[in-house]
Structure formats: structure tokens, C-alpha cells
Amino acid sequence: MFPISFYIGLILIGIFAGFASGLLGVGGGFLMVPLQFFLFSSVGVDPSLAMMVSLGTSLAIIIPTASSGAYQHQKKNKSIVKPAIRLAVFGIIGGFCGGLLANVVPSKILQIIFACLLFIVALDMLFGSRADGENALIDFNLLNAAIVGFSIGVVSGLLGVGGGVFLIPALCILFGFSLIQAIGTSSVFIALAAIGGLISYIYTGWSVNPMPYSLGYVSLVNFVIIVLFSVPMATIGAKLVYKMPKERLKQIFSIILIYMAIKMIGFDPIAILLGL
Numbered sequence: 687m688f689p690i691s692f693y694i695g696l697i698l699i700g701i702f703a704g705f706a707s708g709l710l711g712v713g714g715g716f717l718m719v720p721l722q723f724f725l726f727s728s729v730g731v732d733p734s735l736a737m738m739v740s741l742g743t744s745l746a747i748i749i750p751t752a753s754s755g756a757y758q759h760q761k762k763n764k765s766i767v768k769p770a771i772r773l774a775v776f777g778i779i780g781g782f783c784g785g786l787l788a789n790v791v792p793s794k795i796l797q798i799i800f801a802c803l804l805f806i807v808a809l810d811m812l813f814g815s816r817a818d819g820e821n822a823l824i825d826f827n828l829l830n831a832a833i834v835g836f837s838i839g840v841v842s843g844l845l846g847v848g849g850g851v852f853l854i855p856a857l858c859i860l861f862g863f864s865l866i867q868a869i870g871t872s873s874v875f876i877a878l879a880a881i882g883g884l885i886s887y888i889y890t891g892w893s894v895n896p897m898p899y900s901l902g903y904v905s906l907v908n909f910v911i912i913v914l915f916s917v918p919m920a921t922i923g924a925k926l927v928y929k930m931p932k933e934r935l936k937q938i939f940s941i942i943l944i945y946m947a948i949k950m951i952g953f954d955p956i957a958i959l960l961g962l
């Protein structure tokens with residue numbers, strides 16, 4: 687149905703998003719959503735539909751991808767599972783609400799929101815100065831876990847991301863988690879919290895998505911191809927997080943994210959430089 691370059695693009699998405707998911711404790715949605723959107727747009731898919739399918743498919747991919755990384759993290763640190771589950775119970779509910787909200791928010795607004803998210807993530811990677819194990823600002827009790835988990839879940843469902851880009855700083859700053867502990871906890875959380883958003887995207891897109899081989903707003907073709915590469919790469923990334931210095935990798939990802947954010951709001955720096 688699509689040219690071979692489309693499927694090559696899906697393979698590359700799986701490789702890079704999977705590696706980022708395991709290494710940085712994020713779902714990889716911040717890469718999968720804009721890259722899938724660009725691929726769909728390049729083959730003539732309506733932008734509104736392209737955005738919704740990119741969001742829904744991203745959440746579907748996040749579940750097995752993040753689970754792969756979470757398995758590796760919990761082998762190194764058993765203490766991450768209990769707080770992650772407590773957060774995820776409320777994250778699933780928030781994810782479902784966020785997915786419903788995304789169905790009524792205009793796609794252009796979602797693109798702008800996502801561009802801002804990419805800028806925030808990029809700046810945090812470049813200039814973030816969170817220290818490991820800082821004193822907690824609030825206690826990690828059921829009420830605070832419910833508020834944080836639900837809020838991150840809403841963001842996850844609305845933007846088609848795992849929510850780790852918000853959860854990790856929240857765990858470090860609010861609850862005093864070390865960065866390594868926050869990454870592991872985030873991996874478990876996003877694997878569970880994405881379920882709520884996924885259900886809402888399947889439900890809202892069930893009778894309106896004209897793409898073949900789809901389940902609501904989830905492209906089964908994209909899902910299968912990306913997962914084949916994202917799951918093993920997430921395993922590799924999760925193993926490397928305990929051995930590899932991340933500063934240089936964060937800088938590379940930051941440059942990529944800033945470029946995608948600029949392109950998401952309608953400008954392509956490379957095309958402008960080339961006079962296209």
C-alpha cells in the first residue's frame with residue numbers, strides 16, 4: 687500500500703525509539719509519534735488522521751517496548767516495582783481520560799503541544815541539573831501517588847507518549863528518587879499506564895479510521911514492524927544504562943528532538959537551507 691521507504695522508516699523508528707525507551711526510561715513516544723506522523727504525511731494521509739493513528743499506534747507499541755526495558759530494570763533493582771504499580775493504577779485511568787480528550791482536540795493543537803513537549807524534553811536533556819537522591823519535597827503516599835500518576839496518565843493518553851519524560855523529573859524532584867531508580871520505575875509505569883490510553887484510541891477510532899489493517903486508531907502494520915525492532919533494542923538500552931555515560935547520547939537526542947519540534951510546527955530547517 688505504501689512505498690518501501692515507508693517501511694524502512696518504520697524499522698528505523700523501532701530501532702531508535704526502542705533504544706531510547708530502554709536507556710532513558712521513556713516510552714519512546716516522543717520519537718514514534720512525530721516520525722510516524724511525518725511518514726504518514728509523506729504518503730498523502732490526511733494530517734488529522736495521521737496524527738490520531740500516530741498517537742494510538744505509539745501507545746500500543748509502548749506497552750511491549752517498555753515492558754522489555756522494565757524487565758531488565760527490575761532484575762537490577764527490585765524496589766522499583768511497588769511504587770511503579772501504585773502510580774500506574776491511577777495512570778491507567780488518566781491515560782483513558784487523556785485518550786478521550788485527544789479525540790476532541792484539533793490535530794493542529796496537538797501538533798503544537800507535542801512540539802512544546804519535544805522542546806521541553808530537549809532542554810531538560812541538555813541543561814537538566816537534577817542531583818541523584820535529593821531530599822523529597824513530598825511523601826510518597828497513596829494520595830500523592832494518585833495525583834502524580836493520574837496527571838502523567840492524562841498527558842500520556844493525550845499525547846500518545848508513555849509519560850516518562852514527565853514522570854522521571856517528578857520522581858526525582860518531588861519524591862527524591864535517584865535518577866537510576868526513577869528510570870527503572872518509569873519503565874514499569876509506562877508499560878502499564880499506556881493501556882488506558884490505548885483502549886480509548888481503539889474505542890474512539892473503531893468506526894472512523896479508514897486505514898486497512900487497523901484496530902481503531904492503531905495501525906497493526908506499523909505496530910508489528912516497529913515492535914519487532916523496538917523490543918530487542920529496549921532490552922539493549924536498559925542494560926547499557928547501568929554501564930554507559932549518557933551525557934553525549936542526551937546531547938545527540940536533544941538535537942534530534944529540537945529539529946523534530948521545529949518541523950512539527952511547520953518549518954523544516956534542512957529544506958530551508960537547501961532552498962527547497
